[in-house]
Amino acid sequence: MSAPDYGRAFALWRTAAPDWQAYTHHGFVEGLRRGELPRAAFLHYLRQDYVFLIHFARAWALAAAKADTLAEMQAASATVHALVHHEMPLHVQICAGEGINAAALEATLEAPETLAYTRYVLEAGYSGDSLDLMAALAPCVLGYGEIGARLAGSGGPYAGWIDTYGGAEYQALCRDVGALIDGALDHRLGTDWARVPRFARLTGRFATATRLEVGFWQMGLLGHEDPCAT
Amino acid sequence: MSAPDYGRAFALWRTAAPDWQAYTHHGFVEGLRRGELPRAAFLHYLRQDYVFLIHFARAWALAAAKADTLAEMQAASATVHALVHHEMPLHVQICAGEGINAAALEATLEAPETLAYTRYVLEAGYSGDSLDLMAALAPCVLGYGEIGARLAGSGGPYAGWIDTYGGAEYQALCRDVGALIDGALDHRLGTDWARVPRFARLTGRFATATRLEVGFWQMGLLGHEDPCAT
Amino acid sequence: MSAPDYGRAFALWRTAAPDWQAYTHHGFVEGLRRGELPRAAFLHYLRQDYVFLIHFARAWALAAAKADTLAEMQAASATVHALVHHEMPLHVQICAGEGINAAALEATLEAPETLAYTRYVLEAGYSGDSLDLMAALAPCVLGYGEIGARLAGSGGPYAGWIDTYGGAEYQALCRDVGALIDGALDHRLGTDWARVPRFARLTGRFATATRLEVGFWQMGLLGHEDPCAT
């Protein structure tokens, strides 16, 4: 299956990221697809993903604060709004359905892999500008889109998760975010941005965030058990 | 008329700010109340206020990024959303009604007084934490509330402006923001926060932002004419 | 007299800044040159300049934090070190010689013009990246160099000030900072950086900071008297 079309920058970044395949075809993802992922691994992931979402919303809020244009500010602010008023409450509800109540969810100890990824993204945003932030946010937003598109229709116990990211609404969001990134690059670096050194650095940001995504899946897969147990 | 009740911190801050009276009873404000403010001054203010709102929305986005709790993040994010999706488009529309089209509005050269105020608030937020940001944002949000409450029912050519800030909706927002600030102080400094040195510094932030509000009115009043003309 | 050679970016920026002449040939500067600047104006300036230097040192520290390379970090850190361990103590000493003791200096109320300029620079640095910071810092560093070079040898009561900035040491620093900026642009935007849209935005940063320098001189000149007195 070919890569989904989420714009020019994404096409270049995913090709250049050494761990893109390791991320999008990780054992955790294949476990979701085949329906064979242990429930404990999924629940461990869900709890950490809640912590991740908090910081992810912070990062999008920072993107709104650092936006160059009103259109960028509106796009980033709409994402924050959706995250904190809809997705996070929904996440709380899903976890409750799995027997993890709100108090337990709030008490989650942030795993090192979650710390690494979330702080990398936020620090990229604080120390750099909004392009740094977008490049660091892209692997999550668009990678989940690519995974969702590939897994769509797999069914099984994780069909709910799969359909969220493979569904038309999330796919449209990925195309919008891809267009936002391409527009931001045009606006700042000119349409020939792929040849500006700054772009190579952004490619590095995307690659590092992708590497940290692999660690996040790995944490989901192994975090509930001793990694060296025989 | 007594001060409106927007919470404990506001009551202390407004009393301690040397320029609070100069801000809330400025000639510009009295001109709005009596309906005698020159139209050119109002239009000059409106254009700068548009630039102000852009940075004000950035500052609230930063407050969302730096929030400590989900409730704080939701409150700040709701404010950003309201600003960029409702108030700023409304502002564009009001200006259009006054003969200032969107292109002219976007082309506004930011006045030094606008630069001073907006960057002071944003820098307080970047270099400090969310308490610094709230203390720097409060004079605008809550001062307009106090002015609106005092001017409510004045009628005249500026009744639209007056009723926006004196109206029930804006007054409720002021009480909510006041409660957000008091809650943020309780959460970080304990309920006895007024005796913590940190609070004195926040009082200073509020006082400086108030001083810059006076400059902003002054700019509105004089910006369209030679201040030393006889 | 031709402009001093502080590099490629400076040459473009100073030409593009509408207020460069107003800044470098301001009445305050001419007063220094002719030795006719009222002492009260100079002292008012000195006090505000102390407050300015504190924030200026902060901004260079931020530049060190946001540096891309070890060489950039070393250059920025050396500047901070020189500012806080040498120039600021020296400033305290000069003010003491003028009858302003350390306590009075620390108690200086920051003027709106100082607030505007310092927070503009710091906010550019926090919300943008190190290029934004350098473009916003350049008018002060390099403008004082250009003024110093022009005024060198004027003698008079302000010869101390003039010789500091016109002297070989400060002129060498200006060439170093100019080279740092050009190198940072090469590194991030490629050697053809003048054609990248990002550069136009940096030109805008430089122009705004220049405009705020004019305000700073104006504050020095008028801050000690009623601006509308006849």
Add this chain to the structure above:
Amino acid sequence: MSAPDYGRAFALWRTAAPDWQAYTHHGFVEGLRRGELPRAAFLHYLRQDYVFLIHFARAWALAAAKADTLAEMQAASATVHALVHHEMPLHVQICAGEGINAAALEATLEAPETLAYTRYVLEAGYSGDSLDLMAALAPCVLGYGEIGARLAGSGGPYAGWIDTYGGAEYQALCRDVGALIDGALDHRLGTDWARVPRFARLTGRFATATRLEVGFWQMGLLGHEDPCAT
């Protein structure tokens, strides 16, 4: 052996951090003490520590940018200066002595454990204020002091490393940093700071950074081999 006296906050923080013993008595540390640490592990650590130092210098530069007083600014700036002009060049030299040339050192791929720790510290500084930064920096500065003090005189192949941190100069620095932290707390939260909720959050920052220190040693120990090899 009792804990070294690096001030009041350190005494409370180290007691409250669940992983303090795991950090200061880690297998890596014991390997240094007994002289049994595999050379490959030490070299792996040295390379990552170089990357760490770059970000550590950034964090101290940010502390200078966010300082409240001139004394704090001077202390932080002196640390940055020492790091980028002395310790980092020294580190390059030590690595060269171990056969890792400057190019190889610069080309080090940052390990996830290094990313997690460095970005946690920097993000604490950007999103919070200078207290957050100090609490996140303290486990490294003061923990190395405590380890150095305990290992002093152990001799063996790692005597150079041990004597650096156990030596009088580094121990004096630890006491200075401890005093800087206590002073910063007094200044912001009052002398009764241990009872302010803000302090509990700082204790959490210290505990998280300590946890990430454990991960950093673990990475040093295992990073050069397969962690699950039998």
